[in-house]
Amino acid sequence: MSAHNDSARDEVEPVDLSDPKLTRFEVYKEGLRRDDIEIIHYEPRFPKPGTKTEKRMERIVSGLFLLSGLFATLFVVAYIWWPWEYEGAATWQDPQTWYTPVLGFTLGFSLLFFAVGVLTWAKKLLPVEELVQDRHDGGSSTDDRKIAESTVDTIVEDMGLRRRPFLVKTALLAAAPLGLAAVAPLGALIKDPGDMYTVTGWNADKYNDGNPVGIMMKDGALVRPDMVSAGGQITVYPAIDHGATNQFPTAPVLLIHLREEDAEILRGNLYPMYQDVDALWGNFVAYSKICTHVGCPASLYEQQSQRLLCPCHQSQFNVVDNAAPVFGPATRHLPILPITVNDEGFFEAKSDFLVPPGPAFWNRPSLPEEDEK
Amino acid sequence: MKRRKGSSDSLLTKAGGELDDRFKLAGPARVLFNKVFPDHWSFLLGEIALFSFILLLLSGTFLALFFDPSMVEVTYDGAYVPLQGVDMSRAYESTLHLSFEVRGGLFMRQMHHWAALLFMASILVHMLRIFFTGAFRAPRETNWMIGIVMFWLGFFEGFFGYSLPDDGLSGTGLRIMEGMTASIPFIGPWASAALFGGQFPGTTVIPMLYIIHVFIFPLLLLALITVHVALVFIQKHTQWPGPGRTEHNVVGFRMFPNYVMKQVGFMLFIFGVLAAMAGLFQINPIWLFGPYEVSVVSSASQPDFYVMYLDGLIRLFPSWELRIPPYFTLPPVFWPGIVGMGLSVMLPLLYPALERRFTKDRGHHNLLQRPRDNPGRTSLGMMVVVFWIIGVISGGNDVFAEKFHISLNAMTWAGRIGLVVLPIITYYVTYRICLGLQQHDREVLAHGLETGILMRDPNGRFYEVHQPLAEPDEHGHTELEYNGWVVPKKMNRVGALPPQDKGFFKSIEEPSENGASSHEEIESGKH
Numbered sequence: 001m002s003a004h005n006d007s008a009r010d011e012v013e014p015v016d017l018s019d020p021k022l023t024r025f026e027v028y029k030e031g032l033r034r035d036d037i038e039i040i041h042y043e044p045r046f047p048k049p050g051t052k053t054e055k056r057m058e059r060i061v062s063g064l065f066l067l068s069g070l071f072a073t074l075f076v077v078a079y080i081w082w083p084w085e086y087e088g089a090a091t092w093q094d095p096q097t098w099y100t101p102v103l104g105f106t107l108g109f110s111l112l113f114f115a116v117g118v119l120t121w122a123k124k125l126l127p128v129e130e131l132v133q134d135r136h137d138g139g140s141s142t143d144d145r146k147i148a149e150s151t152v153d154t155i156v157e158d159m160g161l162r163r164r165p166f167l168v169k170t171a172l173l174a175a176a177p178l179g180l181a182a183v184a185p186l187g188a189l190i191k192d193p194g195d196m197y198t199v200t201g202w203n204a205d206k207y208n209d210g211n212p213v214g215i216m217m218k219d220g221a222l223v224r225p226d227m228v229s230a231g232g233q234i235t236v237y238p239a240i241d242h243g244a245t246n247q248f249p250t251a252p253v254l255l256i257h258l259r260e261e262d263a264e265i266l267r268g269n270l271y272p273m274y275q276d277v278d279a280l281w282g283n284f285v286a287y288s289k290i291c292t293h294v295g296c297p298a299s300l301y302e303q304q305s306q307r308l309l310c311p312c313h314q315s316q317f318n319v320v321d322n323a324a325p326v327f328g329p330a331t332r333h334l335p336i337l338p339i340t341v342n343d344e345g346f347f348e349a350k351s352d353f354l355v356p357p358g359p360a361f362w363n364r365p366s367l368p369e370e371d372e373k
Numbered sequence: 374m375k376r377r378k379g380s381s382d383s384l385l386t387k388a389g390g391e392l393d394d395r396f397k398l399a400g401p402a403r404v405l406f407n408k409v410f411p412d413h414w415s416f417l418l419g420e421i422a423l424f425s426f427i428l429l430l431l432s433g434t435f436l437a438l439f440f441d442p443s444m445v446e447v448t449y450d451g452a453y454v455p456l457q458g459v460d461m462s463r464a465y466e467s468t469l470h471l472s473f474e475v476r477g478g479l480f481m482r483q484m485h486h487w488a489a490l491l492f493m494a495s496i497l498v499h500m501l502r503i504f505f506t507g508a509f510r511a512p513r514e515t516n517w518m519i520g521i522v523m524f525w526l527g528f529f530e531g532f533f534g535y536s537l538p539d540d541g542l543s544g545t546g547l548r549i550m551e552g553m554t555a556s557i558p559f560i561g562p563w564a565s566a567a568l569f570g571g572q573f574p575g576t577t578v579i580p581m582l583y584i585i586h587v588f589i590f591p592l593l594l595l596a597l598i599t600v601h602v603a604l605v606f607i608q609k610h611t612q613w614p615g616p617g618r619t620e621h622n623v624v625g626f627r628m629f630p631n632y633v634m635k636q637v638g639f640m641l642f643i644f645g646v647l648a649a650m651a652g653l654f655q656i657n658p659i660w661l662f663g664p665y666e667v668s669v670v671s672s673a674s675q676p677d678f679y680v681m682y683l684d685g686l687i688r689l690f691p692s693w694e695l696r697i698p699p700y701f702t703l704p705p706v707f708w709p710g711i712v713g714m715g716l717s718v719m720l721p722l723l724y725p726a727l728e729r730r731f732t733k734d735r736g737h738h739n740l741l742q743r744p745r746d747n748p749g750r751t752s753l754g755m756m757v758v759v760f761w762i763i764g765v766i767s768g769g770n771d772v773f774a775e776k777f778h779i780s781l782n783a784m785t786w787a788g789r790i791g792l793v794v795l796p797i798i799t800y801y802v803t804y805r806i807c808l809g810l811q812q813h814d815r816e817v818l819a820h821g822l823e824t825g826i827l828m829r830d831p832n833g834r835f836y837e838v839h840q841p842l843a844e845p846d847e848h849g850h851t852e853l854e855y856n857g858w859v860v861p862k863k864m865n866r867v868g869a870l871p872p873q874d875k876g877f878f879k880s881i882e883e884p885s886e887n888g889a890s891s892h893e894e895i896e897s898g899k900h
Contacts, residue, residue: 104652111645119638252668294552
């Protein structure tokens with residue numbers, strides 16, 4: 001890679017550094033020469049030092065620095081003494097409303113003034129310069145490569161890597177399980193998913209000693225049919241310990257009280273598996289609230305079109321047709337929770353969901369019933 | 374104390390001598406001080422990411438003093454009245470505490486979030502600059518790949534970061550991540566159970582994301598940033614073609630004092646902008662979202678912008694589920710979520726190798742290309758940009774639908790069709806624009822500049838006078854070679870009619886007071 005050393009810098013003679021007559025700049029230029037740098041253009045920004053324009057520029061820069069210091073001081077003062085404690089509904093007239101904006105304004109402008117000061121200094125006061133440096137691209141010299149090659153060869157030879165293949169093989173053989181041993185502790189994270197996708201809080205055997213699970217609202221109140229008027233809907237949870245918390249992420253259910261005509265259509269459309277267990281109670285239907293796409297709550301109920309919409313990815317489900325997906329990326333209906341009303345007049349679940357609610361997962365059994373109309 | 378004013382130079386010399394005695398610095402320090410950097414505004418985009426990262430480390434350290442990544446259930450009784458008495462996780466409670474009851478806590482939180490957004494945005498823009506100018510070509514493929522890895526580290530660092538407060542919005546994001554994880558063939562449910570310590574959401578995911586967010590990923594990013602910058606140093610920065618610039622030199626200014634001063638100024642500028650934004654513009658008001666509950670979500674649930682394209686793709690993908698009865702299911706989210714993300718990682722990683730293979734160009738390139746000079750690459754890049762933008766828009770299609778009164782389903786269909794059709798159109802249009810720009814460059818080099826002066830010849834024909842850029846031959850043509858850099862397209866680029874006034878507040882029409890002096894400059898060849 002010497003073909004490109006055609007620049008003028010080869011002609012620049014090295015200077016004798018012991019020469020006492022050398023100026024500072026000549027010594028400096030010798031440094032540049034040694035780094036393969038050539039000055040193309042270099043002149044002071046202000047050829048005559050101390051002119052009016054130069055003084056003015058200096059004043060501007062120092063003014064910016066002083067402003068920066070002033071704003072930094074204001075920031076510290078505001079940080080300490082500006083009333084900041086949040087006290088409920090503050091209006092714009094209360095000083096604490098302005099605490100964060102004041103911090104941003106003062107610190108921001110302090111930094112900006114300093115930045116502009118430094119930049120002005122660099123752009124308006126430093127010498128005008130253009131230099132060119134050799135790139136020395138493309139690997140080391142042939143000598144260096146040759147020496148490095150021989151060095152590596154000597155190391156390989158000293159260790160006998162070629163002469164003692166058995167040693168190498170046994171070392172590799174040991175290294176494989178050692179590498180495995182290094183990552184094996186991560187196995188502590190592995191947990192059997194078990195029935196986490198298929199069993200929900202509505203499972204009587206697992207969570208309620210075999211008794212049917214009641215239906216409650218978030219505050220724990222059990223739900224009666226007269227609590228939802230026709231056309232209305234509420235979100236309900238299994239009436240078990242922590243039933244309304246995130247411990248039962250697939251349990252939330254949207255209990256809808258359909259109007260008579262809508263309920264009639266739904267009864268006509270109902271999948272056989274739901275007909276078999278008599279999943280509706282009167283005009284009430286309970287759909288899993290967890291979207292079958294990736295699990296957001298499909299909670300926007302549009303009464304006019306009888307659609308449930310999931311706001312995350314806009315999957316839409318037809319309420320009067322088993323909540324089958326009608327638009328968007330979801331592929332399966334929202335499972336219906338079979339419900340009834342017990343002797344005390346409260347809703348309860350007849351059983352858990354018949355198919356796993358929530359998003360699909362790799363080993364989700366695809367039941368033929370789901371596709372049935 | 375007796376030291377006189379004039380001896381400060383010798384003090385510096387003495388300190389330098391003491392240092393050099395110990396660390397032998399004189400040689401390497403000179404090389405560093407003298408190093409030449411090429412100058413162009415577009416070379417500073419990556420710096421924005423670096424400076425944002427520094428601010429992220431600083432503000433993040435402050436947040437870590439007050440944030441508690443615990444999923445223990447507590448009842449809120451802090452200063453924010455609307456949530457008093459609500460059950461929530463300790464993580465959410467401590468974020469509320471940080472926002473309302475820590476002096477300057479909200480300011481720091483907002484600074485951290487804005488810096489994270491700027492970090493990702495500047496990486497993206499920096500990446501586009503590198504791509505469209507061909508700066509990723511040999512010998513810099515390694516650094517391109519490191520950059521891509523850092524983008525994805527930043528992507529997950531950001532996603533994990535805004536998931537930590539365990540608020541209503543971020544919990545929804547984790548819910549979607551769980552759905553994506555569970556869709557992976559064979560390992561899906563097991564991977565999900567490992568990630569969430571059993572069933573989603575569980576109580577272990579926030580502490581796990583916390584240690585990744587504050588330790589593992591920042592450490593990796595720090596290490597990679599060091600290598601990234603070191604490689605730029607060792608391999609020397611690329612430069613634009615131009616007079617005196619070759620593949621074998623660097624034309625520019627010295628590291629000290631010029632480059633360093635501009636960098637320090639630029640860094641403080643970025644800090645200043647972020648500090649002002651942190652104070653003046655609200656971001657991620659988690660107190661409005663409430664704690665995460667699996668049964669609650671609102672519309673307009675958008676992730677941060679760099680995740681939006683992925684969410685958009687998930688929204689657009691049709692409901693195609695592959696069922697292998699009776700045991701297996703491949704949900705639709707697998708394709709955009711897992712395959713889409715995998716391709717977004719792999720394709721950019723491999724692009725330099727692919728381009729090498731298809732163009733059979735194995736040389737080293739230290740001079741950049743103007744996008745127009747490589748229409749194929751530029752058009753491919755624009756295809757990806759358009760694809761990405763449609764993804765981002767679709768990631769917020771519910772908001773667009775609401776604000777512009779468009780049907781939501783129409784937005785989805787427009788996105789689906791656009792995703793397939795628009796990139797193809799973009800490829801064609803970009804290609805034609807590149808060729809057109811190339812042609813115009815060659816035209817000016819051959820025939821000269823359009824002067825805007827219309828002439829009429831004796832036959833009555835009108836023609837425009839062209840100013841040749843060099844001595845023309847008998848046909849009025851000039852044989853100038855295109856050298857890959859800007860060709861002057863206007864007369865004032867070659868010295869005619871320069872702006873009389875550079876002032877910001879004065880009109881150009883106003884006769885300049887120093888018109889005479891600027892005229893002198895033209896004649897002495899400075900313009």
